[in-house]
Structures are given as C-alpha cells and as structure tokens.
Amino acid sequence: MVAELHEPEEVLPGIWRTGAEMISTPYRISTNAYAVVGHGESLFIDTAWWMGVATTHLDALLDVARRKRAPMSEVFITHAHRDHSGFTDYLGARLPADGGVRLHRAEQPTVAAMSDYQGLPDRASAVDWYRGLGFPEETADAIVDTKMPDLPMPTESIRWCDDGEIVTVGGRSLRVVGTPGHTPGHASLFEEATGVLFCGDALLPRGHGNPHVTVRPFTAPDPLTDYVRGLTALGELDVRVCLPGHGPAVDDPTSLIRAHLDYVDAKVSSLRDVLDDRPSSAFELASRLRWRGGRKSFTELVNDEWFLAFADTLARIGRAVTLGWARRELRDDGVPVYAVAR
Numbered sequence: 001m002v003a004e005l006h007e008p009e010e011v012l013p014g015i016w017r018t019g020a021e022m023i024s025t026p027y028r029i030s031t032n033a034y035a036v037v038g039h040g041e042s043l044f045i046d047t048a049w050w051m052g053v054a055t056t057h058l059d060a061l062l063d064v065a066r067r068k069r070a071p072m073s074e075v076f077i078t079h080a081h082r083d084h085s086g087f088t089d090y091l092g093a094r095l096p097a098d099g100g101v102r103l104h105r106a107e108q109p110t111v112a113a114m115s116d117y118q119g120l121p122d123r124a125s126a127v128d129w130y131r132g133l134g135f136p137e138e139t140a141d142a143i144v145d146t147k148m149p150d151l152p153m154p155t156e157s158i159r160w161c162d163d164g165e166i167v168t169v170g171g172r173s174l175r176v177v178g179t180p181g182h183t184p185g186h187a188s189l190f191e192e193a194t195g196v197l198f199c200g201d202a203l204l205p206r207g208h209g210n211p212h213v214t215v216r217p218f219t220a221p222d223p224l225t226d227y228v229r230g231l232t233a234l235g236e237l238d239v240r241v242c243l244p245g246h247g248p249a250v251d252d253p254t255s256l257i258r259a260h261l262d263y264v265d266a267k268v269s270s271l272r273d274v275l276d277d278r279p280s281s282a283f284e285l286a287s288r289l290r291w292r293g294g295r296k297s298f299t300e301l302v303n304d305e306w307f308l309a310f311a312d313t314l315a316r317i318g319r320a321v322t323l324g325w326a327r328r329e330l331r332d333d334g335v336p337v338y339a340v341a342r
C-alpha cells in the first residue's frame, strides 16, 4: 500500500482541501480534510487518515490557517469512520482550551462499535448474531473474522452535537444537517450563504467509492430509509457545490443526489429478483444475489467484501419490509425469514 499526501489547495474562496491518497491495488482512494477560513479563525472538517500516514497533510493545513491569520478554532467530523476521524485527537489537542471536536450525537453507537465486534461484546456473540440470521455454523465463524475490532476512537475532545446546530467561525456560519445511513450519526455541514455542502460520505462523486449503507448489530434495522429521507431533505436545500469526503468537488448536486437515490432503488429492486413465496433467511437471500457488478457470487467474495455484502443485503431487506413488499416472519428456530408480501 502506498499513501500520497496532497498539498493544501484552495478549492473555493476561503475553503482549503488537503488529504491522503491510498493506492492499494485495485483500489485508489483519496480522502479529504478541509479548512473553512474565516476572519481570524478557521473551521476544520474531517481529518483524513490512512494506516502509516503521518499528520503531514494536517500540519500543512494548520499552516495555511496560521498564514491567513485565522488559526483553527473549530473542528467538525462528518462521521466516526477512521478515514475521516483518524486524527481527531491530534486536532482536538491543538484547539483553544474551550474548543471541542463536534460529532453528531447519534454517532455514539458507531464510536462504541469500533472497538468491539460491531456493537457486540465478543467474538462468540458475533458468531451467534450471524447464526441468528441464517448462517451455517462454519460460515458464521469465518465471516466474523472479516471484520475484526478496530482501535477505539479517543473521545476526550468530542463535543456531541445535534441537527440544526450552527457552527460560526470568523463571520461564516454553517449548519449541521443530519444525513444518516452510511453511519447512524453521519452529518453534513451546510453554508447557506455560499450553498456549499460538506457531505462526508453521504454523497460521493462517481469513481470515488460507494456510500455503503449497511445494517450492523448497532444500527437501526432500516438505515436505507433514513438515508433516502436525508438525501431528499438535502435536495430541498439550495446546495450549489458538494465537497465530499472522497474525491473532487461536485457542482451539480441535483444530479448527484438523483444518482444516489436511483442507486438505492436499483439495489432494493434487485432483491425482488431473489425473493419469492418461499420464506428465506437473510443468508439465503445474500447467497442468491450477485455481487461486484454481477461478476461474483456471495461465497466468492473475499475479506471485508463478504461482510459488507451481507450488511448491505440486510439494509435492502429492511427497506423492502418498510416499503411493504417483503414480509418478515420467524422460522421455528427463531431465524427471521422473508417472502414476497401478497
């Protein structure tokens, strides 16, 4: 794996971007950190992170803010995933004494789940969770190892925030807009005066990743519906430019939102092709779906693709049940099973 650091670049007036690019064949993904420079102070958004990458990119961004005589005074993190939050404590330690790093309150379960088995206390309960969703014993055992506990996220500098909260910095003001789905407490920041939306992983430009919306033990059972609601609400704001967590700025937010909503519809409707009158477990449905653009079966997936595909299947099922075209019942052994609702 190779990591390249980006030099800070002024992407919009008073908005600077830096980050790190990870090249790990076949993936190449760049993660962004931003600074909104106001009069006399700056707001930093996300920290960017990859294993083995130093804080050079953030030091360069802190330098830009100092040179503009607008030192960092606020930090906002869109969500707790490590590629966005990995240097939270580094920035937190450099804030003024009364400063805190804002993260949405609904992100607490995501933070807690980083250092355990996805919201479950130990390996055995993780295996049980998969078995309870229809996995055969050996398969349940194997999939647990594709998503091992991560490092705990330090929370000393976190100040939990809520939807609608206003972050003011040097004459600029941005509003916290909850955009749950990718994680339960994923949030965006919107600057009404300029129409700039910092959208984290809620919206990603084509070719810069997929805003995975998945069900885990610590999430709600239907995060796709939350996600659709959040995107629909974004569509009603006067967004002129999206600055995402990965990749370049997008200046056609309407098409970007439309493309993401269409993608959700396509995913959920592919479940129709594998759902019939036979009650099937989530494991059976995941096994009937095709993955990696139709090229792979469920059991051909490797590493964390496997765990993500299953969590994605659960999200599709959750939305299909909410929409009323799939029905859920319990099999004799207590495993939930699904069939077409008539």
Ligand SMILES: [Zn+2]
Residues within 6 Å of the ligand: 081, 083, 084, 201, 245, 246
């Ligand atoms: Zn990300």
